[in-house]
Amino acid sequence: MFRYLFISVVLLCNAALVHAQNINPAEEVIVTADPLSAVDRHLSQPVQVLTEDALKRRNLSNIGEAIANELGVSSSDFGPGSGRPIIRGLGGSRVKILENGISTMDVSTISVDHAVATEPVLARQIEIFRGPATLLYGSGASGGLVNVVNDRMLKYVPKALEGELSLDYDSVTDGVTGAASLNAGAGDFALHVDAMVRDTDDYDIPGFAELEPDEPGSGRLENSSLKTDSLGIGASYIGARGFIGFAVSQSASDYGVPGGHHHHEEGGEEEHEEEEGEEEGGVRIDMMQTRYDLEATLDAPLPGLRQIRTRWAYNDYEHDEVEGSGEVGTRFKNSELQGRIELLHVPLADWDGVIGIQYRDKDFSAVGDEGFVPPARLDSLAVFILEKADIGRWHLELGARYEQQDAKTDTGTRAKNTAYSLSGGASWDYREGYQLGLSLTHSQRAPTIEELFSKGPHLATGTFEIGNPDLDEERSTNVDLYWHKTAGRVTASANLFYNRTDDFIFLQEQDLNGDGIADRVEEDFDGDPADVLDADEDEEPLLVQQTQRDANFWGFELETVLRVLDDGRGVLDARLWADYVAAERDQDIHLPRITPWRFGAGLDYVRGPWYAGLNYTRTNKQKDTAPLETATSGYDMLNAYLAYTFKLAGSDVSLFVRGTNLLNEEARRHTSFVKDLAPLPGRSGTFGIRAAF
Numbered sequence: 001m002f003r004y005l006f007i008s009v010v011l012l013c014n015a016a017l018v019h020a021q022n023i024n025p026a027e028e029v030i031v032t033a034d035p036l037s038a039v040d041r042h043l044s045q046p047v048q049v050l051t052e053d054a055l056k057r058r059n060l061s062n063i064g065e066a067i068a069n070e071l072g073v074s075s076s077d078f079g080p081g082s083g084r085p086i087i088r089g090l091g092g093s094r095v096k097i098l099e100n101g102i103s104t105m106d107v108s109t110i111s112v113d114h115a116v117a118t119e120p121v122l123a124r125q126i127e128i129f130r131g132p133a134t135l136l137y138g139s140g141a142s143g144g145l146v147n148v149v150n151d152r153m154l155k156y157v158p159k160a161l162e163g164e165l166s167l168d169y170d171s172v173t174d175g176v177t178g179a180a181s182l183n184a185g186a187g188d189f190a191l192h193v194d195a196m197v198r199d200t201d202d203y204d205i206p207g208f209a210e211l212e213p214d215e216p217g218s219g220r221l222e223n224s225s226l227k228t229d230s231l232g233i234g235a236s237y238i239g240a241r242g243f244i245g246f247a248v249s250q251s252a253s254d255y256g257v258p259g260g261h262h263h264h265e266e267g268g269e270e271e272h273e274e275e276e277g278e279e280e281g282g283v284r285i286d287m288m289q290t291r292y293d294l295e296a297t298l299d300a301p302l303p304g305l306r307q308i309r310t311r312w313a314y315n316d317y318e319h320d321e322v323e324g325s326g327e328v329g330t331r332f333k334n335s336e337l338q339g340r341i342e343l344l345h346v347p348l349a350d351w352d353g354v355i356g357i358q359y360r361d362k363d364f365s366a367v368g369d370e371g372f373v374p375p376a377r378l379d380s381l382a383v384f385i386l387e388k389a390d391i392g393r394w395h396l397e398l399g400a401r402y403e404q405q406d407a408k409t410d411t412g413t414r415a416k417n418t419a420y421s422l423s424g425g426a427s428w429d430y431r432e433g434y435q436l437g438l439s440l441t442h443s444q445r446a447p448t449i450e451e452l453f454s455k456g457p458h459l460a461t462g463t464f465e466i467g468n469p470d471l472d473e474e475r476s477t478n479v480d481l482y483w484h485k486t487a488g489r490v491t492a493s494a495n496l497f498y499n500r501t502d503d504f505i506f507l508q509e510q511d512l513n514g515d516g517i518a519d520r521v522e523e524d525f526d527g528d529p530a531d532v533l534d535a536d537e538d539e540e541p542l543l544v545q546q547t548q549r550d551a552n553f554w555g556f557e558l559e560t561v562l563r564v565l566d567d568g569r570g571v572l573d574a575r576l577w578a579d580y581v582a583a584e585r586d587q588d589i590h591l592p593r594i595t596p597w598r599f600g601a602g603l604d605y606v607r608g609p610w611y612a613g614l615n616y617t618r619t620n621k622q623k624d625t626a627p628l629e630t631a632t633s634g635y636d637m638l639n640a641y642l643a644y645t646f647k648l649a650g651s652d653v654s655l656f657v658r659g660t661n662l663l664n665e666e667a668r669r670h671t672s673f674v675k676d677l678a679p680l681p682g683r684s685g686t687f688g689i690r691a692a693f
Helices: 002-016 268-281 449-453
Strands: 047-050 073-075 085-087 095-099 125-129 144-149 162-170 175-186 189-200 226-238 242-256 284-299 305-322 328-348 351-368 376-391 394-409 414-431 434-445 455-458 463-466 474-485 490-509 542-567 570-585 598-607 610-619 635-648 651-660 684-692
Touching: 085 095, 085 144, 376 449, 394 449
Parallel strands: 095 144, 463 542
Antiparallel strands: 047 125, 073 085, 125 144, 162 175, 162 684, 175 189, 189 226, 226 242, 242 284, 284 305, 305 328, 328 351, 351 376, 376 394, 394 414, 414 434, 434 474, 455 463, 474 490, 490 542, 542 570, 570 598, 598 610, 610 635, 635 651, 651 684
C-alpha cells in the first residue's frame, strides 16, 4: 500500500513543481448551490463542478454512478437502478442530494436499494461539496452535498428555439437511452420541456455473480434490468427586476434489485411458491414521483437588501416493492413540502451576506410485509446566516445555523431535536494563481425517521433493524486544509481533512443471549432473547440496533493536471489523482463499507472536431474491515471516450463511443451491501449520437 501511495504522491508533487511561462486564469464556473453565486475556486471549502460537457462522457444510469470516480466520492451501488453518493466515507442521510437547491424528497435514505429521484441525463451541471454544507441546506448534510442543476425554470429568454437530442445504445445491457430538451421564448416569457427514456436488460458480467457460487452459470447479473422515463415542463417570467418560474416533472422507474430476497410466508406449499416466484423474477421496485417547483427572485426589494430569493417544492412519491410472484410486498409513500427564503443584504463594509429560513414538512409511510419503519411525520424549521468578505488577498467566510426538528409516529412515539452549526473559513491568494485555505465547521445532525423509529426486517441489507427514539444529535467537527494552483500549464490541488463525530449513529450488531456471536432472528422477532436463533442459521436476518459512539474520519485528496500540448497539433491534458479515507469508532474499530484508497491517471485530447479521452483507475483492496465484514479485492478500471462533432443544418451533431471496463475486470465495490452478489458490469461499448441547436 505504502509503495503505491509513495509513487502517487511523488508523481503529483513533481508535476506541481513545473511552472508555466504564461498564466491563463482558469475558467470561472458559477456554483448555484452558493446563494452568493461564488465561483468554484473562491470558496472556503472544496467543491467540484461537473459541467454539461463532462457529464456527457459519464455513465449516467444513476446519480451515484455519475460521480463515483470524483475525488473523495464513491457510490453505495445496489445495481444500475440505485446508487447513492458516498463522500469521504459518509453516505445515506449524511450526504444531502438536491435538485436545483431543494432536496430530491425520495426515500433513498431509508434503504440502499431505493433509487434517488433525480435524473443526471437531464442535468446541466452537478455540484459536489466534499466538505460539510450544513449551514445552507440542513443538519443532514454533515458528510457533504450534491446538487443536480437542470434548466426547467429558465432565467433568460431564448432568442430562438434551442434544444438538444441524444440517443445511445449500450452493449453490456443491450440498452437504449434517449433524451430531448427544448427551450423557447416570447417577450418576457420562457418555456422549457425535457423528456428521457431508458430501457436496459440484465447486464453482462465477467464471471459469476456470487463471490462463492453454489451453482454453475455465469456471464449475466440476473434481475439487473432497468426501465426509466421522465418528463418535465417549466415556464418562467423574466422581468427587469426579477424572475419567477414554475415547473412540474414526473418520473417513473421499474428496476430489479440484484440479490434481493424479500419477505415470504412460512409454511409448506405457500412458502415454496413464494421462493420459486422470487427465483424466476426477483424483487423489483416500481417507482413514481411527481414534483412541483417554484422559484423567484426580486432585486432591490427594500432598502438594505439587494435581492430576495425563494424556492419551494412539493413532492408526491410512491414506490412498490414487487415480489417475483407479481404481488406488492411493501408500498412506500412520501409526501413532502420544502421551501427556503434567502435575503441577500447590500455590502456592509467588506462583507456580503445572506440570511435565510428553511422549512420542511414530511409525511412518510411504509405499509406491507417489510414496512420496518412505521408511518411518521417530520417537521423542521431552520434559520441560517452566511457572510463573506474579500480583504486584500484574503477571502473570509463565517456562518451559523439553528434548526428544530419534530418527528412522531402514528402511534404517538415522538422525538424532538435541536441542532446548532457554526462555520468559519479563510483562503489566502498568496501568489497569482495559488491559494491556501482552511475551513472549520462544527455541525449537528438530527436523527432521521428510520434511525428513530425502525423496527422490523430489512431484507435488502439482510438485517432486523431496531431504532431508538432517544438518540441524541450527532456533533461533527470538520477541519479542511487545502492548497490549489489554478492557473498555468499545470493546475493542482491537495485537500487534507479530518472529521470528529461525537455520538455517531450506526447500526450495531446485538448479542442478546450472551454467546459472543452476533444474533440471527426470525422476521417476526419481538425482542425476546429466548427467540434468538442458533449461530448456524446464517441466512436469517442479523439483529442490529441504532447505537451511538464517537467516530473519526480522516484522509486526503490529490490531483494535478498538466497541459502537455496546446498548439496546432491540438490540446492534450494529462491528469493524475489519488484519494484516501480512513474511519474508526471507539476502541479503534473500523467502520463498515468505507471506500478503499484509490489512484488514477487520465488523458484528454482535443483537436478541431475530435475529442478523445482515456482514464485508468486503481481501486485497492479494502482489508480495514468492521466486525463481521469481509475484505474486498482490488481492481483496475480502464475507460475510454471518442467523439467527432460536425455541423448539419445549423446544428452541432456529435457521434460518440464510450468504452467502459475495457479490461473486463471482475469489480466489486466495498461500499455496496451486495458486493458478494452483484459485481459491476463487464466490458461495455456505448455508441450514440447527440445534436444541439
